Ligand SMILES: Cc1ncc(C[n+]2csc(CCOP(=O)(O)OP(=O)(O)O)c2C)c(N)n1
């Protein structure tokens with residue numbers, strides 16, 4: 001909807017965030033550190049809406065209430081306006097042209113393409129990829145069909161999820177995943193001879209390993225060689241060979257123009273599209 005705050009991660013680290021007195025928690029909003037920090041603020045009243053016995057309570061501060069809830073008092077207009085204006089100031093601002101900035105640019109382009117009527121369903125992989133979409137997705141007249149695995153937030157089974165979504169919806173699917181996520185579940189694109197093979201495209205954002213950890217606490221404490229081996233776990237898998245092994249068409253998309261061309265084409269058959277983010 002039009003009141004969604006896109007750049008909420010940055011907004012929560014200053015500005016109107018200091019005036020927050022209470023938070024109503026719906027679902028499991030712990031994807032980003034600024035939200036977890038907000039939910040741990042002792043000066044803020046945390047009310048979690050629960051439809052069962054479990055609710056999100058990062059710091060043991062929440063009071064649970066049974067859902068659904070109904071707003072009985074509309075916030076004063078100035079409050080909403082202040083947040084919307086702070087957010088609007090950032091719209092269209094792109095990050096630096098490093099791998100994260102490129103990932104955000106891909107997420108933006110994919111999101112915008114999927115807001116169009118008739119677009120394929122979108123499966124979003126864990127780790128940095130879902131966080132790029134979280135930063136870059138914009139409200140539109142029509143919301144795309146998006147599926148993402150949460151819970152343990154595993155990188156396993158993501159391409160199998162895309163295949164399942166394709167079979168379940170009976171239509172094409174684009175899965176946007178990190179490189180480790182893709183190699184973890186590459187064989188998920190295989191199917192038995194008696195099985196339906198839906199139209200699935202795996203768009204692999206390749207930054208040669210688990211990039212997310214370089215921005216988490218581990219990176220500040222672990223010694224570099226140990227950090228690379230145990231956290232980044234770089235891979236140099238030949239994605240073309242992986243695609244060939246599962247009978248997928250392989251393609252490399254380099255740069256915004258090629259990406260726009262890919263996004264304008266229908267998703268047909270099984271394909272693995274590599275998007276190099278480094279260099
Ligand atoms: C099954 C499983 N194993 C390990 C992890 C821990 N883990 C979380 S994110 C991540 C790195 C994912 O790397 P990639 O898919 O390349 O995404 P990037 O952050 O680089 O964009 C790993 C290994 C996990 N979530 N699930």
Ligand SMILES: [Mg+2]
Nearest residue numbers: 178179209211
């Ligand atoms: Mg990666």
